[in-house]
Amino acid sequence: MLKRRNAIILLMLLLVTAALLSGCGGAGSRVSAAGNSGEALSISFATTPEKLLSSGSSTLSLDIKEKDKAVVGAAVIFEIWPKGQEQHAQLNAKSEGKGQYYIKGEFSQLGDYYLLAHVTTAEGVHQMKTFEFSIQ
Numbered sequence: 001m002l003k004r005r006n007a008i009i010l011l012m013l014l015l016v017t018a019a020l021l022s023g024c025g026g027a028g029s030r031v032s033a034a035g036n037s038g039e040a041l042s043i044s045f046a047t048t049p050e051k052l053l054s055s056g057s058s059t060l061s062l063d064i065k066e067k068d069k070a071v072v073g074a075a076v077i078f079e080i081w082p083k084g085q086e087q088h089a090q091l092n093a094k095s096e097g098k099g100q101y102y103i104k105g106e107f108s109q110l111g112d113y114y115l116l117a118h119v120t121t122a123e124g125v126h127q128m129k130t131f132e133f134s135i136q
Helices: 002-025
Strands: 042-048 058-066 075-082 089-092 094-097 100-105 111-120 126-135
Touching (some): 042 126, 058 075
Antiparallel strands (some): 042 058, 058 100, 075 089, 075 111, 094 100
């Protein structure tokens, strides 16, 4: 009788745990990662000038859209690091409005770089996408 009671309690705990875990992916917390075919946002990357040089100012920009509509009011972080290195810099992007987000700066080291864009919309949609660029 005691074994049966413990088995029922264990089964109930497992059911409650499963129910709680299934609630973690609710509609209010959509997450999408780069390369996922179900991406909620369209994120495109551009540089100014088109060919980045180690001397002079550079602008890295993102154009962010959701269903062809510009995403405004998003929190955007540019995570940048040279290829082959572990140390990453994270910079908060500024907004130009109309879905345009950017950072300006200078690069002193030649080579290939990665940019991981972290985008969180005002509605709570979070998406990341990685881009590559070179400094000549």
